[in-house]
Amino acid sequence: MLKYFQKRQSDSPGFFYAIQMDVEGHLANCFWVDARSRIAYKNFGDVVLFDPTYLTNKYKMSFVPFTGVNNHHQSILFGCSLLWDETEETFQWLLHTWQEAMFGISPRTIITDQDAAITNAVAKVFPNSAHHFCMWHIEKKIPEYLSHVFHAFDDFKNKFSKCLHCTTTPEEFEIAWIDIMKMYNLEEHIWLRKIYTIREKWIPAYVRTTFCAGMSTTQRSESMNKYFKDYLNSSTPMSVFVTQYDKVVDARYDKVREKDYKTKHSKAILKTLYPTEDEAAKIYTRKIFQKFQEELIQSQKFISEKIEVQDGIHIYKVHLFQRETPTYIVRLNLELKNATCSCHKFEFMGILCRHVLMIVIKKQIHSLPPCYLLDRWTRYATTEKANDISSAGSLAYNLKSSTIWFNNIMTHSLGLSERATRSEKHYKFTYQKLLQLSKELDELPYEDNDNVCDDQVNESNNDLNSSEQREKFSLLDPPCVATKGRPRSLRMKSGLESSQKVKRSSSLKSKRETKIRKKGKGVR
Ligand SMILES: [Zn+2]
Incomplete structure (x- = not known):
């Protein structure tokens, strides 16, 4: 698996990965993201759904995809992770690593499961992002906690659902909630009191004032899980798991290209005579x-x-x-x-x-x-913005650092690569232009006053690129858990043990780990 990550990074400089391991050198937690997903995040990373799923591999690791939504309202991936435990410490490591891979940019809104470890980690890593809980996760517990009310009153389900979904302001919700609590004698119900205290994070009447790109439940994530299930199952070996993930990403990008093509080459059918409809058809x-x-x-x-x-x-x-x-x-x-x-x-x-x-x-x-007309919903959402280029370009120019120049050009090249592969025509056009540009660059003479920098790519990265370093490092598969499934108690126990191991590992093998993580940084 490590070899695969190393090869991916050598093939694609924008590929990012990070690994944590236990004291014995077994894989504990890992995260990876391809270049295209990182570029997509720049355009659509305003809202992110982060949802540990129980689609686990044979090592019983949790599979955690980061998903968002693009300008065609399609689910897209912003990287994924395999976690051996689900402690706050692990989630903090994951979120920090993910943020680092995503150019240090925090999402405007982050939607997760209602889980204490995740909630604490999100508050620490993304203190300025709005944090919402998936409504679906909370709602699916309703029949379990309120079965007695469901059986006793036929109209309860409908009334409760209306209170959650159909109230548009916090005031309306509060009135409806208090009425229901009184009507069905639920004022002292512990679980209801608990979900009421966190109402601002999941009730539509509250969360609708925050931009969520229309994502309020985990239906989107659930559909992504179904998508993964076509490619991955519990017997998928670790080495195959990551390559299968690539197939999922490829298939997703095929769908994006289909929608791009349809938007560009088909004409919308107008159904009214309002000029705004025609205007919107040309932009969205x-x-x-x-x-x-x-x-x-x-x-x-x-x-x-x-x-x-x-x-x-x-x-x-x-x-x-x-x-x-x-x-x-x-x-x-x-x-x-x-x-x-x-x-x-x-x-x-x-x-x-x-x-x-x-x-x-x-x-x-x-x-x-x-x-x-939000740019992120328009057909021009993925166009590189002139002001982005000029601000990044002038920063790179003023700093006179060849490393920053290199990274700036590389970042734009990644965006260019994404746009250049939309069709064979785009690819051939770009390839020819690049050959021409390359020739012109080689012929470009140095001027006398050119400031040639010597601050080359930092030493540690050079070290890591050497084959000698690669050979010194080896990573073992995670230990298999003998039991099928992961009962909560076992998982929590394992989580505690593994977090300690990871911690010990951090001190004992900090040098190694630092090297791996640095290597995984890719281009920023
Ligand atoms: Zn309205």
Whole structure:
């Protein structure tokens, strides 16, 4: 497996990996990510779902993919990990390592399972990111904890579900929750009290004010798990596991290319006469346009009443024709052309809701203000931005360090590689241009005042590239766990033991580990 990682890094300089091992030299935890996923993170790393799954290999290690969503609303991977235990210490190592691989950029929102070890690790590594819990994980426990209420009252399930999903503001949720607790005598229920105290991290009425790219449950992650199951199973040997993972990544990128092609070469069918629809069709990817179009069509079913004007802000009550509830409050600033809605769809998903669209159309605003067209949902989301290039370029230029110059050019080359492999035509075009560029670079004369730097790639990396160093290091497969499955008690016990081993390993073999981790840094 280590050989595989080393080969991948030698073939693709943007490949990143990191390994922790126990005292005997067995693999304990590892993380790896390919160059394409790192580039994708730069464009779509605003929301990340981090979900340890129980799709384990024969060594009973947890498989932990990092997933996000691209401009076609497809699940994409931002690297993955195999963990031998699930302690806070391990999760901290993993999240720090992952952040390092992702150019040090923290996600805006991180969605995880409701787990104490993960929660503490996220708070320490990503203190400024919004942290939400997967609603799916919490909801699946409801029948277990509330089976007695389910059996006693036929209407409970429906009412409880409405309270969780259909309340749009924290105030509405609080009223509905208190009513249900009283109605079914659940005020002292321990589990309900517990999930109520963390309501701001999982109840839609609270989390919808944070951008989540529309990801609120683990359905997305679950579908990714199903995808992996076609390639991986519990008897997959470790060495095959990582190569199979590559096949999953390749297959995902084929799907992305399909959607890119469809967006570029097909024409959207317009269903209304509103100019905003035509405008959106030209900017959004096909999938996001469909979502926007649905909001636009649905907006025609709503009516509004102006409540008042406060400091130039027009406030409206918006509801379905002949139905007073639910009612949404839209605030529109005509001068600045901005609007907010109590449903918070834009804040949560990044697409204007039907309620705002209804008002905007009524006011004859026929062009969407740019602030409502999030770049990450457009067909241009993966285009390298001129300001990114110029800021990074000027930084690299001013620092006069050949290592920084090298890394800057390499980072842009990775982005170029991704775009150059969208089709055979793109590939051949780029290849020819690169040959030409390469020739011109070789012919470019040095000027007398050129500052030639001598701060070459740092010594430790050079050491690590030597074959001598590679030969000195060997990594054993993780020890197999004899029992099938991992009961919680056993897992926790193993976790404690392994974390101690890893800790001891860190001091005993810190030199080795440092070397491996440095080697895994790749290009930044
Ligand atoms: Zn709305």
